[in-house]
Amino acid sequence: MLVIIGIVAIVFSSIYVYQIPVKKYIAEQELYELLENEYGLKSTNIQITNIIRDIKSVRGGVGIRFTVTNSSLLYDYDYSVSKKNWIRGYVENGRYYNTNKIFFEEE
Numbered sequence: 001m002l003v004i005i006g007i008v009a010i011v012f013s014s015i016y017v018y019q020i021p022v023k024k025y026i027a028e029q030e031l032y033e034l035l036e037n038e039y040g041l042k043s044t045n046i047q048i049t050n051i052i053r054d055i056k057s058v059r060g061g062v063g064i065r066f067t068v069t070n071s072s073l074l075y076d077y078d079y080s081v082s083k084k085n086w087i088r089g090y091v092e093n094g095r096y097y098n099t100n101k102i103f104f105e106e107e
Contacts, residue, residue, distance in 0.1 A: 020053055023062050026062075026081050027061075027064060031079065032046065034086065038102075041068060041069075046067075046069075047068070048065070048066045049066060049067065051065075060082065061079055061081070062081065063077070063078050064077050065091075068104075070104045072105060073090045073091070074091045075090045075102070076089050076090060076096060090103075
């Protein structure tokens, strides 16, 4: 009985190791690539504040909150590793707004 419990524990822990850290890493790299392709932003211009697995969504996405240089907004993107797509928006005054745009401050 203990052997079966041990095997089950190993299987579940290996699933956890893949599900959380690897998906977070993939989503982070995809974010850097997306913002570089769309806005020419380098990773040094992107400050990630939080990366979490989105457990509320059916997509099983990874939520990333970040700011970028020359923008005062906190962006909140959700990446689905399996579907390879984004839900994009930003947070202002506690409210979430959908948008595919990064708003830069005028210099």
